[in-house]
Amino acid sequence: KSVNDLTLKEATAEIGPLKAQLLQWGKEYYEQDAPTVEDYVYDRNYQRLVDIENRFPELITPDSPTQKVGGAAETVLTKVEHAIPMLSMGDVFSVAELMDFNARQQDNPNFTGTTEYNLELKIDGLSLSLVYENGRLVQGSTRGNGMIGEDVTENVKTIKSIPQKLAEPLSLEFRGECFMPKAAFAKLNEEREANGLPTFANPRNAAAGSLRQLDAKVTAKRELDTFMYYIPEYEKLGVKTQAQALDKMRQLGFHVNEFNRVVHNEAEIKAYIDEYTAKRDDLPYGIDGIVEKVNDLAVEEALGATVKVPRWEIAYKFPPEEQATVVRDIEWTV
Numbered sequence: 001k002s003v004n005d006l007t008l009k010e011a012t013a014e015i016g017p018l019k020a021q022l023l024q025w026g027k028e029y030y031e032q033d034a035p036t037v038e039d040y041v042y043d044r045n046y047q048r049l050v051d052i053e054n055r056f057p058e059l060i061t062p063d064s065p066t067q068k069v070g071g072a073a074e075t076v077l078t079k080v081e082h083a084i085p086m087l088s089m090g091d092v093f094s095v096a097e098l099m100d101f102n103a104r105q106q107d108n109p110n111f112t113g114t115t116e117y118n119l120e121l122k123i124d125g126l127s128l129s130l131v132y133e134n135g136r137l138v139q140g141s142t143r144g145n146g147m148i149g150e151d152v153t154e155n156v157k158t159i160k161s162i163p164q165k166l167a168e169p170l171s172l173e174f175r176g177e178c179f180m181p182k183a184a185f186a187k188l189n190e191e192r193e194a195n196g197l198p199t200f201a202n203p204r205n206a207a208a209g210s211l212r213q214l215d216a217k218v219t220a221k222r223e224l225d226t227f228m229y230y231i232p233e234y235e236k237l238g239v240k241t242q243a244q245a246l247d248k249m250r251q252l253g254f255h256v257n258e259f260n261r262v263v264h265n266e267a268e269i270k271a272y273i274d275e276y277t278a279k280r281d282d283l284p285y286g287i288d289g290i291v292e293k294v295n296d297l298a299v300e301e302a303l304g305a306t307v308k309v310p311r312w313e314i315a316y317k318f319p320p321e322e323q324a325t326v327v328r329d330i331e332w333t334v
C-alpha cells in the first residue's frame with residue numbers, strides 16, 4: 001500500500017516490524033560483515049521507513065535506523081571515540097532526484113557562491129579514519145556508530161597504500177575508504193571455498209571482515225587498499241576546495257582516486273554519471289555510485305549536517321545490477 005494511503009493506525013502497525021527488520025539487517029551488515037539480503041532490498045525498505053516517518057513524524061523514535069549511523073559499536077575490538085563524528089550519507093536513486101536535492105540545497109541560505117561540485121566515485125568499502133601526529137600514523141579506526149568506532153591501528157599498518165609517515169610532519173586526521181580490489185576478493189573467496197570456509201558476500205563485506213580482525217596478521221594477508229577523500233580540519237592545511245583537499249592528500253603520500261571531476265551544471269553531472277555507469281564493471285575495484293560534494297569547503301562547513309548525514313554531499317546510487325536488464329517487482333519483506 002502506498003505510504004500516502006496509510007492511516008496512522010496502519011503506519012504504527014507497520015513501522016515496528018519494519019524498524020526491527022532494518023536493525024537486524026544492519027546488524028548483519030555492519031557488525032557481522034555478513035548481509036543476508038541485497039543492498040537494494042535494504043535500501044527500498046529503508047526508503048519506505050523514511051517515507052512513513054516523513055508522513056507521520058510523531059512515529060520517529062531515537063532508536064530508528066533513520067536516526068543512527070551504522071551499527072552498534074558492539075565489538076571485541078577496542079573502542080575509539082571519534083573527535084569529530086563520522087556520519088553516514090544521504091542517497092538518491094535517479095538523476096531527477098539528484099537535481100531536486102541540488103535545488104533544495106541551493107535554496108539553503110548557507111549555500112553561497114557558485115554551483116560548483118566535485119564528483120567522485122563512491123567506493124564500495126568501509127570508512128576509515130587515520131590519525132597522524134607529527135606526520136606519524138598513530139591511530140586507525142572504523143566508523144562504528146559514528147561517535148564510537150573500533151581501533152584497527154595495527155591492522156591498518158599492514159595496508160601498503162597507507163603511509164606510516166607523511167611527507168609533512170602534520171598532526172591531523174584523514175578519512176577515506178578501505179576496500180578490497182575485485183581480483184583480491186575473487187582470490188580470497190576461491191581460497192576460502194577450497195578450505196571449506198564460508199565465502200564473503202561481496203568485496204565490501206570482505207574488506208570489513210578483513211580489517212576488523214583481532215589478529216593483524218590476518219589483515220596483512222588480505223590485500224586491502226585505500227582511497228582517502230576527506231580532511232575534517234581542512235583549514236589547518238590552507239586548502240579551499242574539496243578538489244584541492246584531494247590533491248593535498250596525494251602530495252602527502254595517500255592513495256586518492258584519480259577520477260574526481262569538478263563540474264558546474266546538470267549536463268556535466270549527467271555526463272559523469274553516464275561515463276562511470278558504463279566504466280563501472282571495468283574498474284579493478286567496486287563502486288556503488290557517485291558522490292557529489294559542494295566543492296567550496298567553507299560552504300560545506302556552513303551547510304553542516306543533520307543528525308545522520310551532511311547537507312553538502314549526496315550519493316547517487318547505481319541501479320542494482322539485476323535491475324539493469326529486468327525491471328523487478330520489489331516485494332516488501334515485512
Ligand code: NAD
Nearest residue numbers: 025026029035037038039042088089120121122123127291
Ligand atoms: P553508505 O555506505 O551507502 O554511504 C556512506 C559511505 O560512503 C561513507 O561513510 C563512506 O564510507 C563511503 N564513501 C565511498 N566513497 C566515498 C567518497 N568518494 N566520498 C565520501 N564517502 C565515500 O552509507 P551507510 O549509511 O554506511 O550504509 C548504507 C549502505 O549500506 C546502503 O548501501 C545499504 O544498502 C547498505 N546496507 C546494506 C544492508 C544489507 O543487509 N544488505 C544493511 C545495512 C546497510
